[in-house]
Amino acid sequence: MKSLRYSLAALALIGTTHAAVAADNLEIIVPFAAGGATDIVARSFEPTFSQQLGVTSVVRNVAGASATVGTAEVANSEGNPNIIGYEPAGALSIQPSLKKLPYGPDSFTYICRTVSNPMFLMVSKSSDITSFKQLVEESQDQPFLYGSSGPGTLPHLAMAATVVNSDLKAEHVPYSGSGPAMNALAGNEIQIMADTETILENYDLRPLAVFADHRVEGYDDVPTVEELGLPALDFAVWQGVVAPKGISDERAQQYAEACKATVESDKFKSFADKAKAGIAYLGPDDFKAFVQKRFETNKQVLEDAGLAP
Amino acid sequence: MDVILAAVGDAFTWQALLAIVIGTWAGIIIGGLPGLGSVVGLTIFLPFTFGMDVITSMALLIGVYCGSVYGGSITAILINTPGTPQSAATTFDGYPMTQQGRVDEALGWATFASFFGGVLSCVLLIFCAPQLAKFAVNFGSIEVFALVCLAMLCIVGISRGSLLKGLVCGMMGFFFSTVGSDPITGADRFTFGTYALSSGLDLIPVVVGAFALSEVFVRFSARNEEATIIPEARLRFPGLSEIGRRLIELVRGSFIGSFVGALPGTGAAAAAFISYAAAQKLSPRRANLGKGEPDGIIASESSNNAVTGSAFIPTLALGIPGDVVTAMMMGAMVIHGITPGVRLMADQAQTVYALFVVLIIVNVAMLILSKPSIGLFRYLFKLPLGFVMGGIVMFSFIGAVSVRGNPLDLVVAALTGILAYVLRRGGYPLAPLVIGMVLGPALESSLRRGLLISRGDFLSFFTHSGIATTLFVLIGLFLVWTVAAGILDWRAKIAARRQPAESAARSATTPEGGP
Numbered sequence: 001m002k003s004l005r006y007s008l009a010a011l012a013l014i015g016t017t018h019a020a021v022a023a024d025n026l027e028i029i030v031p032f033a034a035g036g037a038t039d040i041v042a043r044s045f046e047p048t049f050s051q052q053l054g055v056t057s058v059v060r061n062v063a064g065a066s067a068t069v070g071t072a073e074v075a076n077s078e079g080n081p082n083i084i085g086y087e088p089a090g091a092l093s094i095q096p097s098l099k100k101l102p103y104g105p106d107s108f109t110y111i112c113r114t115v116s117n118p119m120f121l122m123v124s125k126s127s128d129i130t131s132f133k134q135l136v137e138e139s140q141d142q143p144f145l146y147g148s149s150g151p152g153t154l155p156h157l158a159m160a161a162t163v164v165n166s167d168l169k170a171e172h173v174p175y176s177g178s179g180p181a182m183n184a185l186a187g188n189e190i191q192i193m194a195d196t197e198t199i200l201e202n203y204d205l206r207p208l209a210v211f212a213d214h215r216v217e218g219y220d221d222v223p224t225v226e227e228l229g230l231p232a233l234d235f236a237v238w239q240g241v242v243a244p245k246g247i248s249d250e251r252a253q254q255y256a257e258a259c260k261a262t263v264e265s266d267k268f269k270s271f272a273d274k275a276k277a278g279i280a281y282l283g284p285d286d287f288k289a290f291v292q293k294r295f296e297t298n299k300q301v302l303e304d305a306g307l308a309p
Numbered sequence: 310m311d312v313i314l315a316a317v318g319d320a321f322t323w324q325a326l327l328a329i330v331i332g333t334w335a336g337i338i339i340g341g342l343p344g345l346g347s348v349v350g351l352t353i354f355l356p357f358t359f360g361m362d363v364i365t366s367m368a369l370l371i372g373v374y375c376g377s378v379y380g381g382s383i384t385a386i387l388i389n390t391p392g393t394p395q396s397a398a399t400t401f402d403g404y405p406m407t408q409q410g411r412v413d414e415a416l417g418w419a420t421f422a423s424f425f426g427g428v429l430s431c432v433l434l435i436f437c438a439p440q441l442a443k444f445a446v447n448f449g450s451i452e453v454f455a456l457v458c459l460a461m462l463c464i465v466g467i468s469r470g471s472l473l474k475g476l477v478c479g480m481m482g483f484f485f486s487t488v489g490s491d492p493i494t495g496a497d498r499f500t501f502g503t504y505a506l507s508s509g510l511d512l513i514p515v516v517v518g519a520f521a522l523s524e525v526f527v528r529f530s531a532r533n534e535e536a537t538i539i540p541e542a543r544l545r546f547p548g549l550s551e552i553g554r555r556l557i558e559l560v561r562g563s564f565i566g567s568f569v570g571a572l573p574g575t576g577a578a579a580a581a582f583i584s585y586a587a588a589q590k591l592s593p594r595r596a597n598l599g600k601g602e603p604d605g606i607i608a609s610e611s612s613n614n615a616v617t618g619s620a621f622i623p624t625l626a627l628g629i630p631g632d633v634v635t636a637m638m639m640g641a642m643v644i645h646g647i648t649p650g651v652r653l654m655a656d657q658a659q660t661v662y663a664l665f666v667v668l669i670i671v672n673v674a675m676l677i678l679s680k681p682s683i684g685l686f687r688y689l690f691k692l693p694l695g696f697v698m699g700g701i702v703m704f705s706f707i708g709a710v711s712v713r714g715n716p717l718d719l720v721v722a723a724l725t726g727i728l729a730y731v732l733r734r735g736g737y738p739l740a741p742l743v744i745g746m747v748l749g750p751a752l753e754s755s756l757r758r759g760l761l762i763s764r765g766d767f768l769s770f771f772t773h774s775g776i777a778t779t780l781f782v783l784i785g786l787f788l789v790w791t792v793a794a795g796i797l798d799w800r801a802k803i804a805a806r807r808q809p810a811e812s813a814a815r816s817a818t819t820p821e822g823g824p
Contacts, residue, residue, distance in 0.1 A: 033348075033633065033636075033637075033713060037640070037643075039640065040640050040643055043356070043359070044359075059356075060714060061352070061713065061714055062713065062714040062715065063508075063713040063714070063715075064508025064509070064511075064713050064715055065489065065490055065507045065508035065509070066490065066495070068507075068508075069507075069508050069713075069715060070714075072504070098495060099495075099496075099497060099507070100504070101504070102504055145761070145762060150492075150495070151490075151491070151492075151493060151494055151495030152495045171761065172761075173758055173761045173762060174492065174493055174495075174758075175758075176492070176754070177636075179623075179628070179636070182627070182628070183445070183446060183448075183623070183627065184449060184450070186446045186627065187446045187447055187448070187449045189449040189450060189762055190762075198648075201648070202628045202648055202649070202652075203627070203628060274643075275643055276648075
């Protein structure tokens with residue numbers, strides 16, 4: 001049994017290998033796997049942000065269950081002044097209405113919104129559909145299929161809201177991400193997709209409408225959904241920073257100032273330019289009101305489309 | 310031509326070459342350690358690339374990626390524990406060869422097949438990327454469903470001995486993959502109301518438990534120091550005549566890998582299983598597969614490394630990452646201002662060609678670095694067995710938890726380890742469990758998406774497109790072939806049983822009936 005003794009010794013050593021975390025180390029939770037769209041922005045946000053705060057920070061990816069696992073971890077760290085979450089729109093404003101989660105929109109101290117990109121309704125460039133009107137007409141014979149990056153994601157909600165509020169006949173086919181959905185669009189498996197400018201620019205797509213309250217710069221001939229006779233649907237892919245509840249006002253103030261300075265820094269600006277992320281800063285109070293409003297709107301959409309439980 | 314020369318110049322800077330050497334070597338080691346695979350390796354190295362230029366950072370990441378896919382085969386062959394899920398199919402023949410004392414030969418074939426697959430897929434990437442990308446677009450949900458069904462059939466092949474036990478394990482793996490969010494509706498399934506389970510069971514913790522931990526348990530329970538000794542790792546490259554003899558296997562594996570890699574949403578593990586299934590039907594030495602036949606190693610390793618090159622086809626040509634790994638690479642490219650997509654080739658030809666050159670250098674570096682890396686594992690495994698096993702347990706758990714930082718994954722790994730040990734004791738093959746787990750999500754979501762697209766008409770799957778029809782016909786042929794072979798086998802067995810009985814009966818009657 002010599003080997004058993006050795007193994008026990010080795011296993012005992014394992015106990016000592018965990019890294020000692022310094023008390024003033026800031027943990028930035030990103031609820032997606034490393035290398036994803038949100039992660040990239042978070043990682044370029046992190047250096048300037050920690051510099052502003054004067055602390056060392058670590059980006060930690062806690063992925064899973066539509067970004068709610070990582071978000072729940074932030075919510076559960078009540079009172080911990082050394083953890084924040086870099087959050088996507090879905091985890092804060094959609095998922096709480098979809099399933100039972102250990103958090104809700106009230107579980108956080110809101111710090112700031114960093115970026116936001118309006119979504120477009122688009123079709124493949126190879127299709128002969130050039131306007132929303134034509135899309136609606138052609139959908140009457142046989143309903144179109146619209147893709148999304150998964151059930152309960154923003155692309156899904158935007159299209160579900162469009163279908164409920166217009167004569168468009170279309171059904172939902174979810175994919176595991178924007179990439180596979182684009183592949184399906186290229187192969188004409190689906191015909192419609194709602195997503196951001198990044199996707200629009202990278203693939204052969206034609207925008208038919210924009211889910212915003214005004215036309216977007218650079219796409220001046222793309223009408224807003226309101227102009228097309230639909231209710232003013234506002235769907236954008238945004239990201240923001242939240243901290244757990246129960247941190248001191250002073251700490252929250254520090255975070256807010258650091259976030260503002262980071263978003264306004266040249267370094268972050270030049271990155272956002274490259275990654276086509278639209279900087280859209282909102283301070284703590286505005287951000288909180290914004291999330292609350294989005295949460296309620298999305299909840300309504302989910303109920304109208306019969307998606308809420 | 311100027312562009313290509315400039316690209317070669319970009320790739321042959323000392324920074325890029327250094328990054329390739331460091332990345333590839335680190336990749337081989339990380340891939341070889343059970344539990345730590347491509348994703349963990351890339352996560353470790355991704356932050357380092359932020360300060361580098363495009364080519365150097367891509368060189369580092371591609372090195373880690375290709376190295377880790379190859380590295381997984383080293384532990385698969387030495388201790389029956391694939392370092393990464395991509396190498397699970399390598400254990401089928403790699404470990405039996407080790408038990409027969411042919412470690413050097415097995416490692417040699419694994420290394421050479423990896424190199425061959427990697428280079429061939431680079432060549433395809435360079436010359437056929439646009440065509441292959443166009444072809445991959447034709448692979449919609451229904452075609453992917455047919456392909457995954459075809460791949461699932463390899464469970465039949467590898468559970469030789471007891472098909473029923475193989476199918477039980479395959480179903481178990483498939484069931485594991487359904488835990489968590491429903492891919493179509495988003496509702497929670499089999500979570501028993503526990504929030505922790507709603508993110509589902511990840512592949513890595515299950516693979517770590519099924520192979521690495523159960524292997525440790527088996528070795529301990531053997532209580533026989535002789536049987537658990539890990540043979541000394543040596544490497545002997547196959548000679549030219551041997552390569553010539555098995556060239557067709559190398560080429561087939563590489564083509565299957567290149568092709569599967571170009572499809573979005575499949576990946577290297579699926580490619581290796583498909584390629585192994587093909588070898589079971591087409592290799593001239595198929596009777597020996599599973600008993601220590603180099604063709605099995607070639608099928609697995611040439612195809613999984615061929616994926617490394619062709620996975621870039623949809624990423625570069627369409628901006629569609631084929632799997633998590635290429636999604637991470639794409640992320641790294643975006644950080645450096647390259648946006649993969651339809652316009653990349655036209656806008657940034659020089660960078661793209663430089664990437665191709667880097668891919669080829671990485672494969673050559675892998676071949677050169679294989680010897681020192683295996684040497685390192687030789688020293689590691691010379692440590693007292695207990696330390697080695699303790700280390701495997703440690704790295705398994707680190708790997709299990711580092712994929713997505715969810716503590717649940719530790720529990721999953723531990724429980725799978727115990728389950729796998731029990732299954733192994735009962736003579737159940739574990740590979741079908743991993744196959745079910747790898748292919749399950751693709752099978753389910755492609756079927757349900759296909760039904761959405763065909764508006765609930767399953768019969769129209771068969772006539773949906775030429776590709777789908779061809780694949781379904783192949784499945785039909787495979788089934789007929791397997792059943793026919795089974796019946797022939799069974800009749801031969803019956804005949805063999807009757808013959809001795811008859812001759813015995815004859816010999817018993819002869820004395821009486823004879824003169």
